[in-house]
Amino acid sequence: MLKQNLQQKLLQKLSPQQIQFIKLLQVPTVSLDTRIKEELEENPALEDISLTNLNEPEEQYPDRDPDDDFSNDNEGGEADEFNIDDYLQDDNLNDYGSRYDQNGDDEDDKKEMPIAIQSSFFENLQAQLDLLPLSDKDFMIGRQIIGSLDDDGYLRRPIMSLTDDLAFSQNVMAEDEEVEEMLKVIQTFDPPGVGARSLQECLLIQLRKKDVNDPIIKKAILVVEDYLDEFTRKHYDKLEKSLNMTSEELRGVVNEILKLNPKPGDSNEVNTKQLQVIPDFHITNNDGTLVLTLNSKNAPELKVSRSYQEMFQHYEKASQKDKKLKEAVQFVKQKLDSAKWFIDAIKQRQQTLLKTMNAIMLYQYDFFLTGDEKNLKPMILKDIADKIGMDISTVSRVANSKYVQTEHGTFLLKSFFSEAIQTESGEEVSNKEVKKILQEHIGKEDKRHPLADEKLTEILKENGYNIARRTVAKYREQMNIPVARLRKEL
Incomplete structure (x- = not known):
């Protein structure tokens, strides 16, 4: 049975402008320039003042006070949904960029870091294969093996699968023994260890390329062959007894094995772009007073296109407005709205970034003055959200991908947030302080007898931090410090 009824619902929806602002807020400075270029390409109504001013005379655009309402250029015109006043703005003055750091405006800063052109790992192997006097069949087998290696330089696929691939994709009928023989040829290539099917084989290939008459190399080969698990x-105690070696001899063997490369495929692959960190904020110490500035790359000089504004003016003056003209102006209005929203989102992004970072700086003032992690106060996202009157998710978007440059180094904002731990005296301290103490004691420990988690727990209790052993283990893992057994050295 069909029924009709009326009901009321309260729904909360994000507007397109809010979605655009959220996406822009979480974009770091290093990616903001790319995002702006994408918007400039997609929307012809949006222009970059720094580019357009090179070709346009300054006299065409009189200065206006950015805080005043825009002037009305079409008094007496027909009143409808389109109003050119909403899109006119000052073309020469960047009212939201002038207050920020201008250190990034030099020509040198705009140039990208040159990246050396070098052969990739697979191209290097293929070049070595090309130099060998091989038959066509062996060459095809070798090329198939190289193409089957993973990024670490290992051959993870079984020989039988390679034989099938050659038959079905290359129409090359090869025996498993032929592929095996060609694999041994590939394993002689540089970097040493390439083409191995396991870590053990990778290490053995590298060791056998050294002086096998050296007693240390001989024993190292024996350790990798028979005692890799130990x-x-x-x-080390088991190794000394099993191989009848002194501690000094074992130390030489261990050092020799540690020099080997367990991932030969990574040796040529260096992503320079990922190593680049552009700070979003700068904090300077001016005679004991901290000064916060926003990277100037966060304040692009954007404006609404003059030609699109003139299209609107032409519509206002037109005596007859037919359907085609209205459709054209509807398109122009859509692009103008999009440009205006994007400029507003950029402004709001800058204000939010500065507001959030300023609250963080004031909260952690002592740390930014001294650079000592022991001065970090316990701080969670809610603390900053309450101070600036914004949602926790907004603070999280700012903290997760933004960096601040100080006199003591460049830090990810997320690193300033930490939970509180209560000492025996009742004082609340940051868990960063506890991690720092743990790191100091582990750094000073006797590597022959490293400190176990139980011992570290006792040391923290002696310092007034009543923390459970499992919490110590959690902090140690967060700092990427292995357990005591794996920190042992000879």
Whole structure:
């Protein structure tokens, strides 16, 4: 049975402008320029003042006070949904960029870092294969093996699968023994260890390329062949007894094995772009007073296109407005709205970034003055959200991908947030302080007898931090410090 009824619902929806602002807010400075270029390409009604001013005379655009309402250029015109006043703005003055750091405006800063052109890992192997006097069949097998290697330089696929691939995709009928023989040829290539099917084989290939008459190399080969599990678990006492070696001899063997490369495929692959960090904020110490500035790359000089504004003016003056003209102006209005929203989102992004970072700086003032992690106060996202009157998710978007440059180094904002731990005296301290103490004691420990988690727990209790052993283990893992057994050295 069909029924009709009326009901009321309260729904909360994000407007397109809010979605655009959220997406822009989480974009770091290093990616903002790319995002702006994408918008400039997609929307012809949006222009970059720094580019347009090169070709346009300054006299065409009289200065206006950015805080005043825009002037009305079409008094007496027909009143309808389109109003050119909403899109006119000052073309020469960047009213939201002048208050920020201008250190990034030099020509040198706009130039990208040159990246050396070098052969990739697979191109390097293919070049070595090209130099060998091989038959066509062996060459095809070798090329198939190289193409089957993973990024670490290992051959993870079984020989039988390679034989099938050659038959079905290359129409090359090869025996498993032929592929095996060609694999041995590939394993002689540089970097040493390439083409291995396991870590053990990778290390053995590298060791056998050295002077095998050297007693240290001989013993290292023996350790990798028969005692790799004991070696990885650092059971040095067992190795000394099994191989009848002194601690000094074992130290030489261990050092020789540690020099080897467990991932030969990574040796040529260096992503320079990922190593680049552009700070979003700068904090300077001016005679004991901290000064916060926003990277000037966050304040692009954007404006609404003059030609699109003139299209609107032409519509206002037109005596007859037919359907085609209205459709054209509807398109122009859509692009103008999009440009205006984007400029507003950029402004709001800058204000939010500065407001959030200023609250963080004031909260952690002592740390930014001294650079000592022990001065970091316990701080969670809610603390900053309450101070600036914004949602926790907004603070999280700012903290997750933004960096600040100080006199003591460049830090990710997320690193300033930490939970509180209560000492025996009742004082609340940051868990960063506890991690710092743990790091200091582990750094000073006797590597022959490293400190176990139980011992570290006792040391923290002696310093007034009543923390459970499992919490110590959690902090140690967060700092990427292995357990005591794996920190052992000879």
